[in-house]
Amino acid sequence: MRRLLVAMSLLSAPVHAATVEWTLVATTKNGDKWFVQPKSMQNAGNNNPRVWVRTVNVSLGKFGEKSVVSQVLFNCVKQDATLLSLVASDANGNVVKTESNMSGYITIPPGSAWSLVMEEVCPR
Numbered sequence: 667m668r669r670l671l672v673a674m675s676l677l678s679a680p681v682h683a684a685t686v687e688w689t690l691v692a693t694t695k696n697g698d699k700w701f702v703q704p705k706s707m708q709n710a711g712n713n714n715p716r717v718w719v720r721t722v723n724v725s726l727g728k729f730g731e732k733s734v735v736s737q738v739l740f741n742c743v744k745q746d747a748t749l750l751s752l753v754a755s756d757a758n759g760n761v762v763k764t765e766s767n768m769s770g771y772i773t774i775p776p777g778s779a780w781s782l783v784m785e786e787v788c789p790r
Contacts, residue, residue, distance in 0.1 A: 692782035742788035
């Protein structure tokens with residue numbers, strides 16, 4: 667039952683993404699756009715914000731995705747993050763990949779789109 671609820675919430679994310687306010691925080695050299703949803707931001711304690719992030723790609727990704735909506739937990743002190751869940755959609759909005767209960771932190775490279783997202787969500 668829990669898996670069904672997780673799958674339903676993940677599948678509704680692309681629809682939800684189209685109806686909420688997103689703030690553009692980065693555009694990469696190749697034109698990919700990175701957004702955050704400020705109203706989704708929650709503090710998970712110790713200055714670790716959890717927020718929804720959306721990327722819209724110029725070209726298709728390795729799964730045929732044009733956009734990805736992911737819930738990300740940032741560690742502002744260590745300058746890293748983990749993806750908690752994601753939904754990748756093709757150019758027609760069809761879901762091509764979902765992930766949940768992801769683990770492992772990734773280091774945020776300075777000057778990357780991820781670092782600009784972190785600057786937006788981490789307290790100054």
